[in-house]
Amino acid sequence: MADVTLRKVVKRYDEVEAVRGIDLDIADHEFVVLVGPSGCGKSTTLRMIAGLEDISDGDIMIGGDIVNDVPPKDRDIAMVFQNYALYPHMTVAENMSFGLRLKRYPKAEIKSRIDEAARMLDIVELVDRKPKQLSGGQRQRVAMGRAIVRNPKVFLFDEPLSNLDAKLRVQMRIEIKKVHQKVRTTTVYVTHDQVEAMTLADRVVVMNHGRIEQIGTPNELYHKPATKFVASFIGSPAMNFIPCRLEDLAGKLHIRLTDRIAFPLPPARAARYQGIPRTDKLLLGLRPEHITEARPHLASGMEAFDTVLDVTEPMGMETLIYFTLEGSQVCGRVNPNAGAQDGAPLRLAVDLNNMHLLNEVTGVVL
Amino acid sequence: MTTVTVDKATPTRKVKYGSMSRDRTWALRWSYFFLVIFAIFSLTPPIYMLITSLKSSAEISAATNPWWVFHPTLENYVGLLTSNQFLRFFWNSAIVSIFVVTITMLISVPAAFALARMRFWGSAVLATGVFLTYLIPETLLFIPLFKMFAVIGDWTGIQLINRWYVLLILYPTLTVPFCTWIMIGYFASIPKELDEAAIIDGASWIQTLTRIFIPVAFPGIIAATIFAFTVSWAQFLYPLVFTTSTDQLVMPVGIITSLIKGDVFNWGQIMTGALLGAAPPLIIYAFLMDYYIAGLTAGATKG
DSSP states (O other), X not given: OOOEEEEEEEEEETTEEEEEEEEEEEOTXXXXXXXXXXXXXXXHHHHHHHTSSOOSEEEEEETTEEOTXXXXXGTTEEEEOTTOOOOTTSOHHHHHHHHHHHTTOOHHHHHHHHHHHHHHHTOGGGTTSOGGGSOHHHHHHHHHHHHHHTOOSEEEEESTTTTSOHHHHHHHHHHHHHHHHHHOOEEEEEESOHHHHHHHOSEEEEEETTEEEEEEOHHHHHHSOSBHHHHHHSSSSOOEEEEXXXXXXXXXXXXXXXXXXXXXXXXXXXXXXXXXOTTSOEEEEEOGGGEEEOOSSOOTTEEEEEEEOSEEEEOSSSEEEEEEETXXXXXXXXXXXXXXXXXXXXXXXXXXXXXXXXXXXXXXXX | OHHHHXXXXXXXXXXXXXXXXXXXXXXXXXXXXXXXXXXXXXXXXXXXXXXXXXXXXHHHHSSSOTTOOSSOOOHHHHHHHTOHHHHHHHHHHHHHHHXXXXXXXXXXXXXXXXXXXXOOTTXXXXXXXXXXXXXXXXXXXXXXXXXXXXXXXXXXXXXXXXXXXXXXXXXXXXXXXXXXXXXXXXHHTSOHHHHHHHHHTTOOHHHIIIIIIHXXXXXHHHHHHHHHHHHHHHOXXXXXXXXXXXXXXXXXXXXXHHHEETTEEOHXXXXXXXXXXXXXXXXXXXXXXXXXXXXXXXXXXXX
């Protein structure tokens, strides 16, 4: 068990900078997820922590010791790979014990560790099988078992669920969380799936173009994104961005979306955005759940407007609606009984208490 | 259940299925046609050898049907198998081949592992270079090599020419490049994550090679072994050039030099010797065939 620290870590491949100076503190026992689109440097970062890639610049510390030049085997880490990377000629038990046998652990100790890990992962009856006799989910459990028996300082997961089908992925997600609750090993987990990141992580690190966009708990990232990238990456369906600008109307600060539509801002928001020049090009960020059908009595901060729907998607517990506002497509979530129909008009309400205002040029959330 | 519904609803489907199977039938017929031709071509010489080996010298030179044995005899077999000379050739061949296979594997497996996995300066160029070496025919090399060994003999007093063990240096020049190339291919097909997992598990390069790569690529090693054995068993030019004394000869050269006396060809014994000489590779193929086929299809499935 140990904390992991990255200080201005850089990875250069010839001319390309894959990772451009990352600072990250991972506390002992913490479950941190690195998430981002492909090519954002998350896997490279993980592989640098593992020691499978050299560091071009900066420092990586595990348990307080700088490990820049320490080979992977001496870093006391365990890694779970996307394609499982089980040794095909060994049984499950041999796969799990390979590292311990190399370190010449006593046989009894190896056996007890395998038994414990196999029980934890519910693969007791599989220990004598070969990997090719296992299903994808079982292979992934074995790969995790191989990490657990080592009892390392840090677990590293490299997109471990990407090869599994959707249903199994949800199941294994819960398994991973359970395992972490039991062993409490510091974990760094890489995924491109924001749902996985949100559900598993104590803290999520959103990466883009080799940099960290934002670090925070899943709720912080969802409710207080720092940039447009984070706002659009986290959450499904994604946040809507509507071009807008600020306007003073009758002594109150309004947000103008179209020639027809301008909403007065709630007092708290008005105070916060007062200093922004009225000429700035802005984006109104609204999550779909904050665009709903208008009820007769609107709560404070809710503003109603009329629109014509393009498409509706009934999901059962809710209906997703899509309409166009100033050329951009907007998604909302309404009650299935709200009467939303393809091509039909509907009166909607936006919840401005949960709005985000972004600078269109810099993408920063104001 | 679905097929039943399909049959009931659309009987035309059945016709379509039938036409597909007709295509398949024709494909099979053509492949059998060519396979039969191929079999005739490749089996005729050994059958002719077998027939001739069962004849006496008188019957071979008599003007009878060459495809039939009228007075079968085992005298050629008895003659060869009781001749110390022939057994000496066989023994030399066996020793040389076993040593060459061992030397080849000891060099080419680690070499292939290094070239396939350890990224070092010039490794890609070196891998291509290994293959290019194989492309140079021995007919170009045997004169310079002969000269080299002669010079080495003059300088150091180590006599290599006309000693069977000179073949242990010569044959690997043919087998090592090709086996290395085969093994590079096999090792390259092993997912990168497998050695990364091994490295993280604490294995050194050597342990990764011996405990992960060799077992996983075992079919490839079998394929390379068969190749190396066949090459060294059948090699003709190098032993013909480099060995001359009867006690140093390997079988292909031995049969030719000892059974052809001037312009007298002892056909019966030549055919018998060739048949007996073909036996060991055949036996090895038969034993290793299962592994070999497993090796050929190793990359076909994932995981």
